[in-house]
Amino acid sequence: MHTAIASLEYGLTPPELPDYRPAEQIALNTDGWKQDSAWFQHASQGTATLPIPYNWLMALEEPKFSPWLIFWGEEELYTGDYLLRHGFIKQTATSGNPDALPIGLATTPSIYFPGINRKSTAIGFSCAACHTGQLLFQGKRYIIDGGAAMTDLGLLTKSLGAAFGQTVLSSQFPLFNGRFDRFAQRVLGLNDNILTRNQLKQELSATLRxxxxxSDVINVTEGFTRLDALNRIGNQVFDTALNRSANYSAIDAPVNFPHIWTTSWFNWVQYDGSIMQPLIRNAGEALGVEAYVDTTGPDSQRFASSINYHNLIEIEEWLAGKHPRQQQKFNGLRAPQWPASFPTIDHQLKTQGENIYREHCQDCHLPPVSSELFWTDKYWKKIKYIENGEKKTTEQTYLKLNIIPQEKIRTDPAQALILAKRTVDTTGLNLDTNICTPLNEQLNFVTFRDSATSSFALALGAFVQRTNLQWFKQSFTDESQINRLEGSRPNCLQAGQGYKARPLNGAWATAPFLHNGSIATIYDLLSTQEERPEVIQLGNQEFDPERLGIIQPNDKLNCIDVTQDKHSNYDDGLFLLNTCIDGNRNTGHIFDDNPAALGKIGPKLSHEQKMALIEYLKTI
Incomplete structure (x- = not known):
């Protein structure tokens, strides 16, 4: 009994959250969009990320800090400032967003909910949920379209579970059930009566069960700004959608939400350079945030999904713009420029930093996008591949990125190993389809066949391809249009190649750094391993314009501190990232004079050299 009560109390107790700080909001990089960015911020991908119907969410009150207090007093609605404390960005009500949902939340009609055994309007993540950044500076909040989100989805899961669970518990009492009473009035409206209330109680209880x-198994806590996206996509596609629990993998390789300007023109995307085709990338992401897909129907209709392909394709067109080489500038979503309201750039120091960039950064991260050299044939290449024995080449050129092998860069390997090492059971799914992968140093199409130990990388590419092909069929898409809708690139997958080095345009606004977000500032990124903090704090949105990144507390913690009983993963609602844990390591990409330093990419930089390079990075 004691254990059951303790478990109930744990599930119904919300996490501690940081306070929300209201501030004037300033959009930094909206000039490249086709129209107002509000559409991008709330365009549905066809997902049901939050596990309860939309009208339930809007009726839910924020949880009491203790479940034993649910019988007294009314709380504010969950979707008010309380939701913003998870790192979401406030919005005002508009015709396209009548309930003033934060950036990144979108509604999708006619989604089936197993708990209530019927369809309802769902609430899910839009593309902007993970790809809209924010930073606070001198009392103003700067919004960065396409930037790294500062949300914490683990805290969102726990707080939503507590709020929902407290409402279910309230519904079980004949008296002192004010929390459920108010919830029922909001949900049922004019249809509020004893019969509908009893039905609602049953649906609440069934949904909770x-x-x-x-629930997820978390081996490495994600925290603010991070998500184990690849493992979560794999779990959603090959466990939840298939109802095949043997395919589940624990969450253990979080990555920083990536910024997405310029990405549309890369030859390979994802941190590990594993995916080539835009539609595969985007539809896979939609499946990962819980778009519905049919895996059990007859083969002719299998892989029908709730993905909103019209929006996915339009979003990609927004992001990409027209091919940039003719004008030698990107014309879709553009990187943010250093605001005039920020500290003035020291141009003499910036010139020194430009020389350091050219000497130590350019070989991997390419010349700055403003240079003529960046736009030459040296860096823009057509993609060559073999299909059915025939050599083919894409019509357009794409930016050829450097993918740095793990044995050279020595950053945390966890994310790069997911696609290379994980296997999934696809037996009976009939994924059989042609996909492209490197063979004998060439990209070649092969036929994927089901297996009990399928390569996760190839299985995921095949699964998403089948889902896309089913939509083309159901929407009567003309064959001549399919290549364009797919982004004019083949569906190529690769695994275990290392980590890609992308151009650094706008990198000043993308903290934290490294693929797993284990370094809070660019200053620390340019340092030796010994100089880097072992523990960083994430969730604070205050920008550090001097060191370029997230303001850190003066009192430095080490790994031992955060493993003692007096500390947990969180302190005052902010996440403490322990870099001594696999998946969180801040190793590699080192500047050091020690020839034995692992992941060394350059000599040790003086404080003055670091500051000069930082000044230059503010300008590109």
Missing amino acids: YLAKN
Whole structure:
């Protein structure tokens, strides 16, 4: 009994969250969009990321800090400032967003909910949920379209579970059930009566039971700004959608939400340079944030999904713009420029930093996008591949990125190993389809066949391809249009190549750094391993314009501190990232004079050299 009560109390107790700080909002990089960015911020991908119907979410009150207090007093609505404390960005009500949902949340009609055994309007993540950044500076909040989100989805899961669970508990009492009473009035409206209330109670309880069976195993806490996206996509596609629990993998390789300007023109995307085709990337992401897909129907209709392909394709067109080489500048979503309201750039120091960049950074991260050299044939290449024995080449050129092998860069390997090492059971799914992968140093199409130990990388590419092909069929898409809708690139996958080095345009606004977000500032990124903090704090949105990154507390913690009983993963609602844990390591990409330093990419930089390079990075 004691254990059951303790478990109930844990599930119904919300996490501690940082306070929300209201501030004037300033959009930094909206000039490249086709129209107002509000559409991008709330365009549905066809997902049901939050596990309860939309009208339930809007009726839910924020949780009491203790479940034993649910019988007294009314709380503010969950979707008010409380939701913003998870790192979401406030929005005002508009015709396209009548309930003033934060950036990144979108509604999708007619989604089936197992708990209530019927369809309802769902609430899910839009592309902007993970790819809209924010930073606070001198009392103003700067919004960065396409930037790294500062949300914490683990805290969102726990707080939503507590708020929902407290409402379910309230519904079980004949008296002192004010929390459920108010919830029922908001949900049922004019249809509020004893019969509909009893039905609502049953649906609440059934949904809670369903959710209790589908909780994640977290080996490495993600925290603010990070998500183990690849493992979560794999779990959603090959466990949840297939109802095949043997395919589940624990969450253990979080990555920083990536910024996405310029990305549309890369030859390979993802931190590990594993995916080539835009539609595969985007549809896979939609499946990962819980778009529905049918895996059990007859083969002719299998892989039908709720993905909103019209929006996915338009979003990609927004991001990409027209091919940039003719004008020698990107014309879709553009990197943010250093605001005039920020500290003035020291141009003499910036010139020194430009020389340091050219000497130590350019070989991997390419010349700055403003230079003529960046736009030459040296860096822009057509993609060559073999299909059915025939050599083919894409019509357009794409930016050829350097993918640095793990044995050279020595950053945390966890994310790069997911696609290379994970296997999934696809037996009976009939994924059989042609996909492209490197063979004998060439990209070659092969036929993927189901297996009990399928390569996760190839299985995921095949699964998403089948889902895309099913939509083309159902929407009567003309064959002549398919290549364009796919982004004019083949569906190529590769695994275990290392980590890609992307151009650094706008990098000043993308903290934290390294693929796993284990370094809070560019200053620390340019340092030796010994100089880097072992523990960093994430969730604070205050910008450090001097060191370029997230303001850190004066009192430095080490790994031992955060493993003692007096500390947990969080302190005052902010996440403490322990870099001594696999998946969180801040190793590699080192500037050091020690020839034995692992992941060394350059000599040790003086404080003056670091500051000069930082000054230059503010300008590109």
